[in-house]
Amino acid sequence: MTWTITALLPLPILIVTDPASSVDLSCVYLGLGCAWITTHLYRTDGLPRSLSEWRTRMLAIALAVTANTAAFVFSGIVAGAQSNLPIPLLAALSALPAATLTPWLLRRVPHPYMAIVLAATLLFAAKLLACTAALLTYGQHYVEEGYTAADWHTAKLMISLFWTFSTLLSLTFLLAEYKTCKHSPAPPDPHTNHTLDAGATSQPSL
Numbered sequence: 001m002t003w004t005i006t007a008l009l010p011l012p013i014l015i016v017t018d019p020a021s022s023v024d025l026s027c028v029y030l031g032l033g034c035a036w037i038t039t040h041l042y043r044t045d046g047l048p049r050s051l052s053e054w055r056t057r058m059l060a061i062a063l064a065v066t067a068n069t070a071a072f073v074f075s076g077i078v079a080g081a082q083s084n085l086p087i088p089l090l091a092a093l094s095a096l097p098a099a100t101l102t103p104w105l106l107r108r109v110p111h112p113y114m115a116i117v118l119a120a121t122l123l124f125a126a127k128l129l130a131c132t133a134a135l136l137t138y139g140q141h142y143v144e145e146g147y148t149a150a151d152w153h154t155a156k157l158m159i160s161l162f163w164t165f166s167t168l169l170s171l172t173f174l175l176a177e178y179k180t181c182k183h184s185p186a187p188p189d190p191h192t193n194h195t196l197d198a199g200a201t202s203q204p205s206l
Helices: 002-008 010-016 022-042 051-079 086-108 112-138 157-183 190-201
Strands: none
Touching: 010 112, 022 051, 022 086, 022 112, 051 086, 086 112, 086 157, 112 157
16 A cells, blocks of 8 residues: 555656656655655564665565656656656656665654655755855856756756765665664574573473
8 A cells, every 4th residue: 555655646746737847846756755665664574683684675675666666757758748858767866865865764763754854855955065066166146047957958067966966875875774784683583592492491300
């Protein structure tokens, strides 16, 4: 049920609104939906306590996020959505932070939705950093001249830097969570404990 909701979340905006201007906003909802399903899958039966559990959870997240992204791309193509960048590329770049930022944050905040908000805040900071670079490059009239618009023809620098910062941030958090799980003590094996307990109880009393 959760996966269905997250998969459908960006589609109404993508399909119903103006095809020429709906892609960017729909990508935001795609990222939100992917972050939602990521928090749901990553917290199933508690956070991962070993590298093998981490791999299992991340595989499930990768499959769910890929399915959401594929549904988004297919719907966009069918609806005739228009974008200066290829829709599959925009969808993949929007989904990547959702699947990689939130797992690390979930281990450090008390509420899952707070992790989603913090992830969005980090991406907003990346956008501000890219806009600052545009300001330093083009001068104080950079907004009026379209250097921060969602148009690849006029805002190549800002858009390129934003997606670069976003991707680097995503990979950094993914690696950090990987190392956290790698160095976590392995959970006790219940079969081993059961065998030891059985051996202890079978010792003859003197």
